Amino acid sequence: MLMKFSFKITVNYIISVFSILAILFTGNILSANESSETKVDKSGDYVIIIHGLTRHKFSMLEYKTKFEKLGYKAHIVDYDGIKYPIGKIYNIVNKQIHNIVKDANKKVHFVGSSLGAILIRMVLEFNPPKNIGRVVQISPPNQGCEFADNIVGSNYADESFGPSIYQLVSGKNGIHNILPPIKDYELGVIAGDKNSGESWIFDIDGDDDGVVSIEKTKVNGMKEHYIIHDTHKKITDNKETIEKTIKFITEGTFYGF
Secondary structure (H helix, E strand, C coil): CHHHHHHHHHHHHHHHHHHHHHHHHHHHHHHHHHHHHCCCCCCCCEEEEECCCCCCHHHHHHHHHHHHHCCCEEEEECCCCCCCCHHHHHHHHHHHHHHHCCCCCCCEEEEEECHHHHHHHHHHHHCCCCCEEEEEEECCCECECHHHHHHCCCHHHHHHHCHHHHHCCCCCCCHHHHCCCCCCCEEEEEEECCCCCCCCCCCCCCCECCCCEHHHHCCCCCCEEEEECCCCCCHHHCHHHHHHHHHHHHHCCCCCC
16 A cells, blocks of 8 residues: 555656746746847837949848847838949939938948948048948959959950949959948958859859959958858848848847857
């Protein structure tokens, strides 16, 4: 009788322990799921998103959607990269940005791809918003780009890229020469190291994305530099690029968990 009673107590004890563990485990799963859905409450900070030379606003929609889900006011700035020289494009972009940013107390973060990344540096140098946040550049020709060096003067350059390509060269005529090192904001640079044939008519020294070498994406004063294995054409759409961009804007780093 004593043995049966002891056995019954032991079984009930084990069942109780497992029940408690199940509740705790389920609670942890729910908490994890809930936290993954929780918005990053930035109280309406802005994120200005600017596409590259031959792209369009729809190419950056995923960035806009993801930032909005995190609580940001995300806006895509659009322009015709082939029609105008960079000075004219800057004026178009600058006007849109200052029409968007109505609350000077909110931080204004920036994400730019290729030429869009250079336009961001121009805005922040010549007519910055009051409260600059963080900046991510994706495959930026911060020191010009070898692709432009090798095609300017050709019908291909004129017809496919317009006048702005002449200002993306790495020599003395490059627009990058008027831009000083970074000093007033946190900048993270993402570069690609996969050349899938964009530069088949010429060689680029060092690792590159088919348009710009990794070395020429760098700029003095940047906070971090991160390499993703993709081409210039595809890196902006790369899921890792989008994730790392969001991480830097929200946390100030590409690294860690």
